[in-house]
Amino acid sequence: FLIKVFNGLFWNELIVKSNDMKLSLDIETAHVIPNGVDMKKFRPIDKNYSLKKVGWSKKNVNILFAANASRPEKNYKLANDSCAMLKNKNIVLHTLNNIPNNEMPFYFNATDLVVLSSLWEGSPNVIKESMSCNTPVVSTDVGDVREIINSAQGCFISDSSSENFSKAIEMSLLNKQKIDYRNVIYKYRSEYIAIKIINIYKNLHINNLK
Numbered sequence: 177f178l179i180k181v182f183n184g185l186f187w188n189e190l191i192v193k194s195n196d197m198k199l200s201l202d203i204e205t206a207h208v209i210p211n212g213v214d215m216k217k218f219r220p221i222d223k224n225y226s227l228k229k230v231g232w233s234k235k236n237v238n239i240l241f242a243a244n245a246s247r248p249e250k251n252y253k254l255a256n257d258s259c260a261m262l263k264n265k266n267i268v269l270h271t272l273n274n275i276p277n278n279e280m281p282f283y284f285n286a287t288d289l290v291v292l293s294s295l296w297e298g299s300p301n302v303i304k305e306s307m308s309c310n311t312p313v314v315s316t317d318v319g320d321v322r323e324i325i326n327s328a329q330g331c332f333i334s335d336s337s338s339e340n341f342s343k344a345i346e347m348s349l350l351n352k353q354k355i356d357y358r359n360v361i362y363k364y365r366s367e368y369i370a371i372k373i374i375n376i377y378k379n380l381h382i383n384n385l386k
Contacts, residue, residue, distance in 0.1 A: 179203075188380050191373070193298035194320035207376060210299035210320055212369030215358065218281050218308035226285035236268045237349065240287035242280075242302045243294075245271040251316070251336070254293035258342040264349075284309035289348050293341065294318050304364050307331070307357035314344045328360045329353065 183190050183203055190206045192198050198206045227234050239259060245252035252271065259269045269291075272283065284290065290306040290313045297319035304324060306313050312330040315321045325331045330351035332344035 189376055191376070195323075196319060197298060207372075209369060209372050209376075210324075210364060211301050211304070212366035213301065213304035213308050213361065213364050215308050215362075215365045217278070218284065218305045220310045220358075221281060221285040223285055226282045229279075229282040230286045232268070232270070232286050235266065237264055237266050238287045238289075239267060239269050239345070240283060240290045240306075241269055241271045241293070242283070242290055242306070243271070243292075244273045246273075249295050251293045251295050254316070254336060254338060254341055255291045257338040258291075258293070258345055261338060261342040262346060280305065281309060284311050287311060289314060289345065291341075291345065292316065292318070292321065293336075295336075297321065299324075304361050307361045310355065310357050312348050312351065312355070312357070314341070314348050316341070324361060324364065326360055328357060329355050331357070 179201055180203065190203060191209050192201065192206050193210050195208055198208055224234065232238050241252060241255045243250040256269060259267055270287070275283065284306050290302060290311055292300060292302055292313065292315040294300070294316055295318070299320050300318070303313050303315060303321055307324070313325065314332045314334060315325070316336055317333050322333055325333065330348050330353070332348055334341040334344040
């Protein structure tokens with residue numbers, strides 16, 4: 177309600193991160209512009225080198241929960257319960273907290289799979305950053321994740337049941353084919369997203385001059 181009031185009275189333009197947000201607000205003029213990803217920073221790096229950098233064992237099947245497990249909306253319990261159901265006892269679920277952003281590419285390259293089990297999201301950076309490192313993802317159907325993944329092989333959307341989320345993880349780990357996920361998310365590169373935002377400001381300036 178407050179967003180609608182501010183949009184009607186004070187704001188010239190409104191940007192939201194996903195179509196879900198636009199539908200929830202029911203503001204037809206809202207621009208849908210997701211977060212961009214720095215594909216120069218988040219890029220494929222040798223896996224063995226990355227494993228050494230982050231201190232993980234290459235003997236394990238490493239799965240990354242790339243969030244603070246204490247945040248309730250990130251729903252760590254779903255990820256943890258789902259991994260516990262898998263038969264492979266070499267699986268290790270890693271969590272992250274207060275990792276500098278410039279070190280994140282090593283974690284995405286060291287892991288075998290990134291999981292996002294959130295209850296809600298807007299346009300989660302972790303999905304695009306992971307795929308920009310050519311690492312597969314399994315996620316709940318939140319924000320714009322379904323649109324980002326776009327049926328990419330080895331990436332899966334699941335509901336919030338631990339049984340189905342566990343099956344999605346298992347299917348992703350069974351995929352041994354190397355996929356160019358960078359090509360899948362190329363339209364989310366930060367340079368392209370920046371142009372979209374700049375164009376909104378340019379059009380607003382032109383309209384104010386009229």
